[in-house]
Amino acid sequence: MLELEHVWKSYRIGALGSKRLTAVRDVSFQIAPGEVLSVVGESGSGKTTIGKMVLQLASVTRGTIRLDGADVTARGHRERKAYYRRVQGVFQDPFSSYNPIFKADRVLETVRESYFPRTGRGEWNEKVENSLQAVRLDPGSVLGKYPHQLSGGQLQRMLIARALLLDIEVLVADEIISMLDASTRIDVLNLLGELKERGLGVLFITHDLSLANYISERVVIMRHGAVVETGATGTVFGDPRHPYSRNLLASVPQLHRKWSDDPATPQELEPDGDRSVDPPPLTRVGEQHWVAAHP
Amino acid sequence: MALQVEDLKVHYRTTKGDVRALDGVSFSLADGEIMGLAGESGCGKTTLGKSLIRLDGRMRHVGGSAVLDDEELPIGDDRAMNARRWKEVSIIPQYSMSAMNPTRKIGKMTAELLRSRRISYRDIEDELVRRLELVGLSSKVLGNYPIELSGGMKQRMVMVLSTLLDPSLLIADEVTSALDVTNQKAVAETLVKFRDLGFVKSMIVVTHDLSLVYQIADTIMVMYAGRIVEKAPAETVIKSPRHPYTQALIGALPEVGLEYGTERLRSIPGRPPHLLDPPTGCRFRDRCPLAFEQCAEEPPAVAVADGHEVSCWKAAN
Ligand SMILES: Nc1ncnc2c1ncn2[C@@H]1O[C@H](COP(=O)(O)OP(=O)(O)O)[C@@H](O)[C@H]1O
Ligand SMILES: Nc1ncnc2c1ncn2[C@@H]1O[C@H](COP(=O)(O)OP(=O)(O)O)[C@@H](O)[C@H]1O
Ligand code: SF4
Ligand SMILES: [Mg+2]
Ligand SMILES: [Mg+2]
Numbered sequence: 191m192l193e194l195e196h197v198w199k200s201y202r203i204g205a206l207g208s209k210r211l212t213a214v215r216d217v218s219f220q221i222a223p224g225e226v227l228s229v230v231g232e233s234g235s236g237k238t239t240i241g242k243m244v245l246q247l248a249s250v251t252r253g254t255i256r257l258d259g260a261d262v263t264a265r266g267h268r269e270r271k272a273y274y275r276r277v278q279g280v281f282q283d284p285f286s287s288y289n290p291i292f293k294a295d296r297v298l299e300t301v302r303e304s305y306f307p308r309t310g311r312g313e314w315n316e317k318v319e320n321s322l323q324a325v326r327l328d329p330g331s332v333l334g335k336y337p338h339q340l341s342g343g344q345l346q347r348m349l350i351a352r353a354l355l356l357d358i359e360v361l362v363a364d365e366i367i368s369m370l371d372a373s374t375r376i377d378v379l380n381l382l383g384e385l386k387e388r389g390l391g392v393l394f395i396t397h398d399l400s401l402a403n404y405i406s407e408r409v410v411i412m413r414h415g416a417v418v419e420t421g422a423t424g425t426v427f428g429d430p431r432h433p434y435s436r437n438l439l440a441s442v443p444q445l446h447r448k449w450s451d452d453p454a455t456p457q458e459l460e461p462d463g464d465r466s467v468d469p470p471p472l473t474r475v476g477e478q479h480w481v482a483a484h485p
Numbered sequence: 486m487a488l489q490v491e492d493l494k495v496h497y498r499t500t501k502g503d504v505r506a507l508d509g510v511s512f513s514l515a516d517g518e519i520m521g522l523a524g525e526s527g528c529g530k531t532t533l534g535k536s537l538i539r540l541d542g543r544m545r546h547v548g549g550s551a552v553l554d555d556e557e558l559p560i561g562d563d564r565a566m567n568a569r570r571w572k573e574v575s576i577i578p579q580y581s582m583s584a585m586n587p588t589r590k591i592g593k594m595t596a597e598l599l600r601s602r603r604i605s606y607r608d609i610e611d612e613l614v615r616r617l618e619l620v621g622l623s624s625k626v627l628g629n630y631p632i633e634l635s636g637g638m639k640q641r642m643v644m645v646l647s648t649l650l651d652p653s654l655l656i657a658d659e660v661t662s663a664l665d666v667t668n669q670k671a672v673a674e675t676l677v678k679f680r681d682l683g684f685v686k687s688m689i690v691v692t693h694d695l696s697l698v699y700q701i702a703d704t705i706m707v708m709y710a711g712r713i714v715e716k717a718p719a720e721t722v723i724k725s726p727r728h729p730y731t732q733a734l735i736g737a738l739p740e741v742g743l744e745y746g747t748e749r750l751r752s753i754p755g756r757p758p759h760l761l762d763p764p765t766g767c768r769f770r771d772r773c774p775l776a777f778e779q780c781a782e783e784p785p786a787v788a789v790a791d792g793h794e795v796s797c798w799k800a801a802n
Contacts, residue, residue: 232668233635233636372695372737372738375739375752400696403741403744437667444696448699450700
């Protein structure tokens, strides 16, 4: 179980870090094994920062992140390595995760070097093949290739295969399919679905509400670093209470409803305010549905 | 008729041989028409767009023609094509936002571009500012560097620039792919607004997102492996597609309301063929659930209804 409790993040910005930008404000949620939690919101709302904190790629300014009850922040190198056996991330731009001068499958080989140095070559190759098969990559057409010889979808799936080599418990997936085709998207999504059925917990970060709806039991909607609405995905999307959630849902392109059928102008939202103060509190409005106070 | 493309063939030269990225493409675009161009990546959408603008060094015009406003485009002639760019045909290229020169202020960049077209910045400045305001940008952005604008602002800026000289045809290549839903909607609706205001006459909107293009397109054309498989009014393509490939693409789309637990979306098994040596007959054959003997021959494009063309033996019968 991964838990975030009152997590805050502020970045130092400006000349010599003279100013602070609060990117994440008082965010709490949990992800149980076998559960996909989606975090949605416009760009800049703090989604990636949350993922980075979970992956220990960014420090937590305030609050706690726990894995199975143990605080995971600020630990030494050895414990960090043990942590990465259990928690891994895959990001939006697959190209940035590969070094263009090395063959793409080096990302798999480095896992062997760091975590399975005593595993024999034959056994390792079998493990690699299995994980590639699990993400529906044909080993023959991806092994030994350079990143530029592979498509974005192939690279993305190889990164998921890499995470699978480690028997992880939590996967942070940050916009992993926004650059993929509809046809390959579904493969990657269904793959997440299968992994969740096998007990993986997934933090699924996306700006695509249809994808969130398809794959996750629960959703967190963020704006300006804070949670504006959260709960069971069907409940929240079926009856969005916060004007921001309503605007987001109205912008989603769908096949059964055109934007022009519903020319309602988006509701005016409160502008960004002082981010250092506590965000509006969440109120329970249904059995599995919470919404932030709004005017 | 704004654009009439006939049996267009454009290949990439590679050391292994020609990649037949556009392999006999025919279609037409009416005045005022917004056509969505869809298909999986690698099927030739960007190549088609570029062919109508300007071939890059490795592309070769192998055959066929494109007629814009009754005049044949000199596709193989780089200089002649370049002279038409921005004024007659204009493109918002894929990844245009990251391609903006980061060291030039936007106003300066615009002036340089206009100078290359022998147009004075001063003559057009009022119109430029009017159009920026129309898309919700203040004229102050002209004094900004590209990195100072958000993704959505940059995309709107690029849209204004590429249509500033009122081209007859605009090609928008994946212009919404990198944006969040709210910005996607704003950008897509701006494209329609530009057509309605006459800044551009017709448009080809390239995307892999059928749900998005359905919102704004009059017609949708679907490509597969360098060929066109179906073109029809947008409503028809989405609600009653005839080609098995179009049907499969639509079947793979998640919609708000659909959940993994209750209904499983299906991807299209396999992947598009390599265009270095494309298969004979119907190119979708090895992925098509309906394939039968006749599919070993190439299916012709058949009009199954007014404005609805399909290249499939099953759909034509
Ligand atoms: N390394 C960083 N330094 C300073 N500010 C940052 C950094 N990373 C992100 N930010 C800022 O934090 C806010 C949230 O960003 P991010 O978490 O990337 O949001 P999202 O993923 O929802 O688009 C944004 O205002 C962004 O500019
Ligand atoms: N510079 C190039 N050299 C060789 N082949 C290319 C080049 N650019 C694209 N191709 C090939 O041409 C085909 C069509 O590509 P493209 O037009 O980019 O497709 P789309 O835009 O639909 O994704 C693909 O098979 C691609 O691999
Ligand atoms: S021509 Fe045959 S193989 Fe091709 S799409 Fe039609 S039925 Fe399928
Ligand atoms: Mg992000
Ligand atoms: Mg393309």
